[in-house]
Amino acid sequence: MGGTRWLSSRTKRGFDVVAATVALVLVSPVIVVTALAVRLRLGAPVIFRQERAGRHGVPFEVVKFRSMTDARGPDGELLPDADRLPAFGHLLRTTSLDELPQLWSVVRGDMSLIGPRPLPMKYVARYSPEQRRRLEAIPGVTGWAQVQGRNAISWPDKLAFDVWYVDHASWRVDAKIVALTVRAVFGGGGITADGHVTMPEFMGTEASSPDATSET
Numbered sequence: 001m002g003g004t005r006w007l008s009s010r011t012k013r014g015f016d017v018v019a020a021t022v023a024l025v026l027v028s029p030v031i032v033v034t035a036l037a038v039r040l041r042l043g044a045p046v047i048f049r050q051e052r053a054g055r056h057g058v059p060f061e062v063v064k065f066r067s068m069t070d071a072r073g074p075d076g077e078l079l080p081d082a083d084r085l086p087a088f089g090h091l092l093r094t095t096s097l098d099e100l101p102q103l104w105s106v107v108r109g110d111m112s113l114i115g116p117r118p119l120p121m122k123y124v125a126r127y128s129p130e131q132r133r134r135l136e137a138i139p140g141v142t143g144w145a146q147v148q149g150r151n152a153i154s155w156p157d158k159l160a161f162d163v164w165y166v167d168h169a170s171w172r173v174d175a176k177i178v179a180l181t182v183r184a185v186f187g188g189g190g191i192t193a194d195g196h197v198t199m200p201e202f203m204g205t206e207a208s209s210p211d212a213t214s215e216t
Contacts, residue, residue, distance in 0.1 A: 003165075003166055003167045003169040004169075006171065007115075007136065007137050007166070012112065015113070015171075016106050017106070019113055020103045020107045021107055023103050024107070027100060027103075030097070031100050034065055034097050038092075041088045042066055042086075042089070046066060047063050048063070048066040048068075048098075049061050049062070050062055050120065051120070052119060053119060053120070053121050053123065053135060054118065054139055055135060055137065055139070056135055056136070057121075057132075059121055060110045062102065063101040063104070064098045064099060064102065065099075067090075067092045067093055067098045068085050068086075068089055069089075070084070071083060099141055103141070109138075111140060112138040112140045112141075113140060113178075114140045114141075114169075115138050115140025115143050115165070116135075116139055116140060116162035116165060116166075117140065117142075117146065117162075126203060126204040128205055130163060131159040131160075134163055134165075134166060136166045137162075137166050142181040143162065143165060143177065144162065144164060144165040145165075147177055147180035147183075148161050150184065151199040155199075155205070
């Protein structure tokens with residue numbers, strides 16, 4: 001089954017629903033404990049919400065456990081990520097516990113277990129025609145780019161890996177990504193880009209801003 005056919009197949013969708021539902025049941029105690037810990041450590045709100053680009057660029061609301069504070073400077077603007085990501089938030093990201101609420105997004109159909117990570121809507125206009133092809137897939141909780149280095153790889157490489165997935169998606173590739181994701185989570189690497197606590201904002205293939213992302 002070719003990449004496009006697999007991405008639209010009932011088999012992939014069926015697997016997503018069953019696997020995400022089972023995972024929600026199994027990790028529900030972890031979700032509750034994590035939610036309580038976020039409330040105690042970071043305060044309200046517990047859930048971070050942001051509009052992201054879904055398949056074909058259709059916007060949807062991504063949900064994650066909040067890992068950053070809302071600290072602002074004298075001008076009222078949010079401080080850089082480095083000043084808003086505490087050790088507890090870094091732990092959430094390293095263990096990928098912040099991603100657990102996205103299992104519900106998979107059940108709803110806004111996301112898939114495997115696919116390109118959902119990125120902010122403002123990035124869509126900055127993609128090259130080739131990079132825009134990543135939007136042919138439903139965004140995923142994990143994906144080919146994530147198991148190649150997560151935030152430690154450059155934006156051009158990350159987006160190229162997403163397009164590769166669109167062209168080569170299959171149940172075998174998805175199974176490989178699941179296995180590599182487990183290894184990546186336990187390894188805890190690649191959550192930061194060089195010189196950043198998260199990932200610099202994508203400004204297009206030729207440019208990037210110094211430290212302007214929020215909860216990517």
